[in-house]
Amino acid sequence: MNIFLDRTSPVALRDQIVAYFETQISLGVFPGGMRLPSVRTLASQIRVNPSTVREAYAELACHDMVEGQGGRGTFVRMGHGPAAPLAIDLDVAREDPHRSIVYTTMVAPGRTDIMSLDQQVPAPHLLPFVDLDLATRHIWNPNNQALHHFGDPQGLFALRERLARLVAWRGVTRVRADDLLVTSGVVQGLFLCLSLLCRKGDGVIVESPTWGVALSMLDHLGLVARPVPLTPEGMDIDEVDRILKRRRARAIVTVPCGHNPTGVSSSVEQRTALLDVARRHGVPIIEDDIYGLLGLSEEEAPSLLALDDERAIVFSLTGVSKSLGPAFRLGWMVPPPRFLDRFIATKQNLDLHTNHIVQYILERYLALDRFDAHLRRTRGAYKEMRDARIGAVRDVLGDRAEVYEPAGGFALWVRLNGGMPAREIVSRSLRDGVYATPGACFFPVDKEEEGDRFLRLSFTLPEEDRFLSGLRVLAKAMRSAAAA
Numbered sequence: 489m490n491i492f493l494d495r496t497s498p499v500a501l502r503d504q505i506v507a508y509f510e511t512q513i514s515l516g517v518f519p520g521g522m523r524l525p526s527v528r529t530l531a532s533q534i535r536v537n538p539s540t541v542r543e544a545y546a547e548l549a550c551h552d553m554v555e556g557q558g559g560r561g562t563f564v565r566m567g568h569g570p571a572a573p574l575a576i577d578l579d580v581a582r583e584d585p586h587r588s589i590v591y592t593t594m595v596a597p598g599r600t601d602i603m604s605l606d607q608q609v610p611a612p613h614l615l616p617f618v619d620l621d622l623a624t625r626h627i628w629n630p631n632n633q634a635l636h637h638f639g640d641p642q643g644l645f646a647l648r649e650r651l652a653r654l655v656a657w658r659g660v661t662r663v664r665a666d667d668l669l670v671t672s673g674v675v676q677g678l679f680l681c682l683s684l685l686c687r688k689g690d691g692v693i694v695e696s697p698t699w700g701v702a703l704s705m706l707d708h709l710g711l712v713a714r715p716v717p718l719t720p721e722g723m724d725i726d727e728v729d730r731i732l733k734r735r736r737a738r739a740i741v742t743v744p745c746g747h748n749p750t751g752v753s754s755s756v757e758q759r760t761a762l763l764d765v766a767r768r769h770g771v772p773i774i775e776d777d778i779y780g781l782l783g784l785s786e787e788e789a790p791s792l793l794a795l796d797d798e799r800a801i802v803f804s805l806t807g808v809s810k811s812l813g814p815a816f817r818l819g820w821m822v823p824p825p826r827f828l829d830r831f832i833a834t835k836q837n838l839d840l841h842t843n844h845i846v847q848y849i850l851e852r853y854l855a856l857d858r859f860d861a862h863l864r865r866t867r868g869a870y871k872e873m874r875d876a877r878i879g880a881v882r883d884v885l886g887d888r889a890e891v892y893e894p895a896g897g898f899a900l901w902v903r904l905n906g907g908m909p910a911r912e913i914v915s916r917s918l919r920d921g922v923y924a925t926p927g928a929c930f931f932p933v934d935k936e937e938e939g940d941r942f943l944r945l946s947f948t949l950p951e952e953d954r955f956l957s958g959l960r961v962l963a964k965a966m967r968s969a970a971a972a
């Protein structure tokens with residue numbers, strides 16, 4: 489458990505521990521029924537006297553947040569956590585399958601009555617909280633200019649300089665601070681690209697399946713998804729060529745590393761071929777490189793941005809949601825230079841500039857020069873977690889399902905055997921409080937039946953024992969769906 493205690497603070501350690509648990513419990517991060525670490529374990533982990541932890545637990549019990557269960561330990565009381573903002577209703581998802589992805593990523597993890605087996609976020613225990621806390625320390629002071637002014641719409645210059653170095657680390661040395669635009673995550677970068685490069689009614693090539701949020705954004709902008717099957721090597725290039733020959737698409741959106749939901753990372757040959765076909769037809773590629781810093785292969789292929797020598801057709805997007813957490817809402821994009829001014833102007837009209845405080849915190853964090861070590865450590869840990877969770881899925885679901893090994897990303901893509909539609913299975917598992925994302929969320933609406941053969945899970949969250957118990961509920965739902 490990563491509790492950061494500020495030993496220089498006038499706030500007593502006991503009160504800091506109470507505040508930590510109160511926040512986690514009321515946010516629903518620690519759900520009802522969860523067992524807290526024993527007094528001794530926690531005391532030795534956070535290097536405090538056991539009596540300090542004992543007193544903190546007693547105070548939490550006084551606030552009705554936890555309860556002792558006759559010598560079995562201390563547990564979070566049921567019924568805490570945020571009020572459910574929306575009911576999970578797969579009938580709504582049936583009418584609009586992309587909505588349920590919103591449940592998965594935004595709503596289900598915050599609910600204490602539902603355990604989501606599909607949280608595409610970094611494992612909390614791997615986040616560099618101490619360094620982030622250090623980076624945040626000196627922010628609140630009157631001399632910090634970042635607090636008092638509107639910011640540069642392109643992004644804080646000091647941050648852009650550090651990001652340019654990070655981009656160089658991914659094999660692109662030609663990008664300087666002035667070539668980058670800081671965004672509120674990849675999502676904003678994607679929105680800018682699609683709205684500036686396409687007009688209502690245009691076709692956009694996407695991998696099939698693909699990230700549901702991208703599909704819902706296409707719908708929102710009145711654009712038409714042109715799904716291209718994803719092979720184990722990446723997008724089917726011949727199909728891309730066929731669509732472009734018929735002039736039926738104005739842009740290509742691709743997730744080349746750790747594709748969501750399948751975990752496929754395309755080879756350098758496939759990336760080069762995609763660039764060739766896009767160049768031949770003069771069509772831009774929007775590269776969603778959100779998992780680029782966290783690839784799990786031994787040899788990571790260069791990004792499309794690195795392969796686009798002339799910096800002419802690739803619009804590359806990435807961010808820190810997967811390495812530092814989605815709460816940052818911070819990303820950056822590198823468009824071809826001739827487009828940069830238009831992007832900055834449009835971004836300025838959207839939000840003037842990305843949250844300055846968060847940009848400042850990221851800049852301070854990168855200045856510590858420990859991001860690289862953090863990424864190396866997390867990649868190693870994620871490989872182990874991936875392998876362990878794949879083993880668990882195989883053990884618990886047996887021949888009812890087949891799970892693919894992801895080369896990146898956080899998703900486990902599960903193919904269902906036996907013909908029971910994923911949405912039916914999830915409807916049943918929800919009755920026992922367990923959620924997984926039905927595959928339909930990753931296919932355009934007219935192809936959602938294809939998605940019914942798949943489920944998406946995550947290997948980063950929830951923790952291993954909860955993941956296992958959730959899988960058992962899923963297995964039960966599969967059995968009961970098959971028997972019905």
Ligand SMILES: Cc1ncc(COP(=O)(O)O)c(C=O)c1O
Nearest residue numbers: 673674675699748778807809819
């Ligand atoms: C493929 C893909 N792109 C982008 C994102 C989100 O990016 P951001 O949080 O930077 O907006 C996700 C998150 O799940 C994702 O899977």
